[in-house]
Amino acid sequence: MRKLSLFLGLLFCGPLAAQPQRPNILFIFSDDHAPQAISAYGSRINQTPNLDRIASSGALFRNSFCANSICGPSRACILTGKHSHVNGFLRNGNKFDGTQTTFPKLMQEVGYQTALIGKWHLSTDPTGFDHWEVLPGQGSYYNPDFIQMDGSRQRFEGYCTDIITEHSLQWLKEQRDQNRPFILMCQHKAPHRNWSPPARHFSLYKDVDVPEPESLFDDYAGRSKLLQQNEMSLKNHFSWGHDMKFQGDNYFPDYFRSLRGNGEYRRMTAEQRAAWDAAYEPENQEFIRRMKAGELTDKQVVQFKYQRYIKDYLRCVQAVDDGVGQLLDYLDDEGLAENTIVIYSSDQGFYLGEHGWYDKRWMFEESLKMPFLIRWPGVIEPGTKSTALIQNIDYAPTFLDWAGANIPQAIQGRSLVPLLKNQGQPSANWRDAIYYAYYENAAVHNVPVHDGVRTDRYKLMFFPRGREWNLFDLQQDPQEMRSVHADPDYAGVLAGLQKRYRDLRQFYDVNTATIPATRGDESRWKARNAQLTANARRGNVDLAFIGDSITQGWEGAGKQVWEQHYGERRAINLGIGGDRTEHVIWRLTHGNLGKIKPKVAVLMIGTNNTGHFMQDPDEVAAGVGEILDILAERLPETKIVLHGVFPRGADSLDEARLNNVAINQRIRRLADGERVHYLEIGQHFLEPDGTIRREIMPDLLHLSEAGYEKWAVALEPKLKELGL
């Protein structure tokens, strides 16, 4: 309706006359604030009166989820309205491509003022904002630096949360154009690790114990064994200085993982430090005394860690709540409240000791959920509560809807506006499930790559490392302590959710063959990858072989043949056994091309996408295409010999072989005869009846020495043709 009235306005009344007043948007966003630490969500451990003001005058969403539970990726999902694999920001450490379409740019185009103050964490400078001022990286709690729009850094004395609130208020008061609607994104660092509170909240919870979560001592039984490999437990992965805020020597190295100091302490002024010491040192000294006296059991040490952790966390939350109160008061005092939509959210949830953890990443409820509180005066009835499944990819289309801007087709989220107008009641065609994916493999905290779907009642997770499903019935097991994927009673649920998983992946265009992936958690892979990078750094290469175990095998069964054909030709082997297209994509963009500028690169990849996954041939072909694009960009002068994937299996009707045939039908078309030359030599390995002799492929997949000889002979004319 809004678009229609705008259109009529343009026709009959001039551009602005008939345009309804569009709302301002105040988006308050924190970092790692779990819903279970907001009293409106029923927190057992704290009170957040100002956040509760938003909930009580508007709506609270219980089933609000992130698409990828980690700081940078969640922000990228919000800006683009797209899942991580589409917006390209898969994991922290990526650089956000600020040239892509984001909602702030589109809002600018329809006349909104856009401002961003606080944590950004996307490595590149913000784009699409009329005003921005951001923390470098994670930023600091004490006396933080802010990057200014001219690129300079400015340090402000004080406490980060308070400074972000003050600067947001300043922008509202002094810098915004009062004649245009605005969106202000006030983005806190708090309560991110290492949870450093302001002095005014040091005494909060001082003489009380905060209740422990039931699963604080979770033994990880009944779920994927990968849970046990986590490196994010209070018990084993807390540092003496950084997390626990002890100064000086770590007297108990068996209990505290490292000496890593508290960087915030080093930034403090003498006055701040004196207040800090007065608050922390007596407790610290008492703990050291009791430990030395042998008074504390292992369990009590974990409990002590939990109390220190949760109190610091909640004190940081309290400062966020204070800031929210100041902003709400300002809107009230200035008469802005009526036409300003206020949202409070956080980039993901967090473990507040549940499962023995701090941090996020896993698809379990505590970190999958994001708080979502919203006040929209005159539209949302006060005290509304919704259980509709919403996700952070919905924010961008919602903002665009409010602004009266077009919502691009490529956006994957859905506008929440109809849902909000209907008091949180979803329409019949609202989503039945959300898709989640986490991509940081074997990085900080050792949480494996996994993805999955969640409906209102069930959650299905898939762990590619180990090819393992976990299924949870949230109604029977809200704490997710027992996977029922192997329970016969749940066979139907499992099959249904697996179908939903596959369909949602297709719907969101999730093709793992094109999404860069490392196998850095496998020590042999890691070592070989490092060796290949070192080899490539030496440069001086005319011929490069890129692929999986069949390529790596030139160093095994094919060694003599290699020496004979390529020993004198400055050739490099960039094959790693077990690799799929996504791993080659990762390697070629993470050092494996080193300084080489080969005349010819020989690429064969895809048979593991077939064998391990029976992946759709279209998807595998897209992965091969992605590799060719990378080579075109990084080695524009290099000619490529693209091999059809070699045949495998006993005979011509072997299922994996048929999949390779289908892949080859597609990748053949990727050749241009100029830079990329397609070469299919599979027939040389086959008998006339289509079978493969064990003398050529002993395991019907890998080549023997005789097989490598056939490869070299079949390849040679093409190498000559390409000038080698």
Ligand code: CA
């Ligand atoms: Ca975060």
